[in-house]
Amino acid sequence: VQERxxxxxxxxxxxxxxxxxxxxxxxxxxxxxxxxxxxxVCQGGEITFVGKSADVDGTVPDDYTVIDATGKxxxxxxxxxxxxxVFAGSREDEFEQRVRGKTYLExxxxxxxxxxxxxxxxxxxxxxxxxxxxxxxxxxxSWGVTTVESKSxxxxxxxxxxxxxxxxxxxxxxxxxxxxxxxxxxxxxxxEFRTDHDxxxxxxxxxxxxxxxxxxxxxxxxxxxxxxxxxVDQSRVVLQKAAELGLGLKIHADEFSDLGGAKLAAELGARxxxxxxxxSVESIEALAGSGCVAVLLPGTTFxxxxxxYAPAREFIRRGVPVALAxxxxxxxxxxxxxxxxxxxxxxxxxxxxxxxxxAVTINGAHAVNRSxxxxxxxxxxxxxxxxxxxxxxxxxxYHVAGGHVDTVVKRGAVVLDRSDRTxxxxxxx
Ligand SMILES: [Zn+2]
Numbered sequence: 001v002q003e004r005x006x007x008x009x010x011x012x013x014x015x016x017x018x019x020x021x022x023x024x025x026x027x028x029x030x031x032x033x034x035x036x037x038x039x040x041v042c043q044g045g046e047i048t049f050v051g052k053s054a055d056v057d058g059t060v061p062d063d064y065t066v067i068d069a070t071g072k073x074x075x076x077x078x079x080x081x082x083x084x085x086v087f088a089g090s091r092e093d094e095f096e097q098r099v100r101g102k103t104y105l106e107x108x109x110x111x112x113x114x115x116x117x118x119x120x121x122x123x124x125x126x127x128x129x130x131x132x133x134x135x136x137x138x139x140x141x142s143w144g145v146t147t148v149e150s151k152s153x154x155x156x157x158x159x160x161x162x163x164x165x166x167x168x169x170x171x172x173x174x175x176x177x178x179x180x181x182x183x184x185x186x187x188x189x190x191x192e193f194r195t196d197h198d199x200x201x202x203x204x205x206x207x208x209x210x211x212x213x214x215x216x217x218x219x220x221x222x223x224x225x226x227x228x229x230x231x232v233d234q235s236r237v238v239l240q241k242a243a244e245l246g247l248g249l250k251i252h253a254d255e256f257s258d259l260g261g262a263k264l265a266a267e268l269g270a271r272x273x274x275x276x277x278x279x280s281v282e283s284i285e286a287l288a289g290s291g292c293v294a295v296l297l298p299g300t301t302f303x304x305x306x307x308x309y310a311p312a313r314e315f316i317r318r319g320v321p322v323a324l325a326x327x328x329x330x331x332x333x334x335x336x337x338x339x340x341x342x343x344x345x346x347x348x349x350x351x352x353x354x355x356x357x358x359a360v361t362i363n364g365a366h367a368v369n370r371s372x373x374x375x376x377x378x379x380x381x382x383x384x385x386x387x388x389x390x391x392x393x394x395x396x397x398y399h400v401a402g403g404h405v406d407t408v409v410k411r412g413a414v415v416l417d418r419s420d421r422t423x424x425x426x427x428x429x
Pocket of ligand 1: 083084252327381
């Protein structure tokens with residue numbers, strides 16, 4: 001870890017996204033708090049100064065490292081609030097079958113889909129699981145992401161789910177990125193419970209959730225509430241149990257049908273409701289004012305070749321804060337590229353460049369309950385920052401998968417340096 005203070009100096013745009021105690025909603029999503037010609041000072045892992053470059057004199061301690069950001073953009077480290085990072089194997093053969101015309105259901109019936117990933121996960125060694133997660137974190141980092149949420153959900157039995165969560169904890173410890181852990185034992189019904197769904201729900205209530213809480217390995221509990229998976233009533237009892245034992249709540253809701261998952265999220269005070277492709281206006285109104293963040297995953301719609309995207313404008317118009325995330329997983333969206341989600345947010349969901357940046361910074365931070373430490377550039381917050389080699393923040397969604405990351409700072413240390421700076425004293429850690 002780099003101990004020396006850092007000065008990131010003279011950015012064309014210093015995009016602070018500052019001032020949001022609550023998630024940004026409605027018109028607030030346009031308020032990026034940009035400082036033109038801005039500088040940031042980091043010391044002891046925290047941000048100690050944010051302001052105009054002209055005012056930086058006297059704020060920088062001795063023996064600091066300068067990162068010249070002239071002509072570049074500085075943003076908060078990006079937050080990917082929904083991934084399934086810990087999986088084994090891959091499903092590119094199913095990808096090919098899909099593009100050749102097979103449906104997801106046909107592939108699942110032939111032994112593919114989530115349950116194939118479950119078999120692969122159960123057979124994988126713990127070291128392979130960790131290695132896979134770490135390599136994916138490297139890819140997330142390469143896009144300017146400094147915090148990732150990850151779910152378990154490929155074990156679907158108590159000891160295997162704990163193994164998934166342990167892998168998340170190990171990955172978070174071994175990698176410079178932070179991984180926020182979510183228990184998703186209710187991802188699918190394992191084949192052992194194919195004909196008795198209620199028995200699996202009972203196992204979740206009586207054994208899995210208590211064991212997960214006891215282990216201290218999860219901050220959130222999530223449920224895949226969808227036709228053919230967990231019903232609204234099953235989702236409710238699982239989430240209620242999790243809340244009772246102290247976990248935060250998330251829900252995969254209304255991805256393929258307006259089943260009522262979003263309403264359930266509002267009813268239970270969930271931290272986020274995710275997907276929300278088919279959510280009705282009535283359900284959107286229920287979410288508004290509930291404090292729940294709508295985490296939209298346009299990459300999944302894109303990857304599945306579907307035409308209908310989540311109604312982001314309706315969420316924003318009605319005051320529901322929107323975050324964007326990758327949903328990185330081997331079946332329905334195989335990517336770590338969060339900036340691509342910003343592009344899809346603009347093109348397919350009518351969001352503005354400012355709104356999509358808010359969606360992957362402060363609103364992503366709120367969705368993972370980290371807004372007090374990350375998601376914006378403000379004195380006192382953790383120094384998670386990205387320097388992009390581009391003239392304005394609008395470039396990020398505009399240049400499709402453009403890869404403009406120049407430098408990434410995590411907790412005040414340079415963790416990725418692709419600049420051609422020769423005078424910089426900063427190095428890789
Ligand atoms: Zn998901």
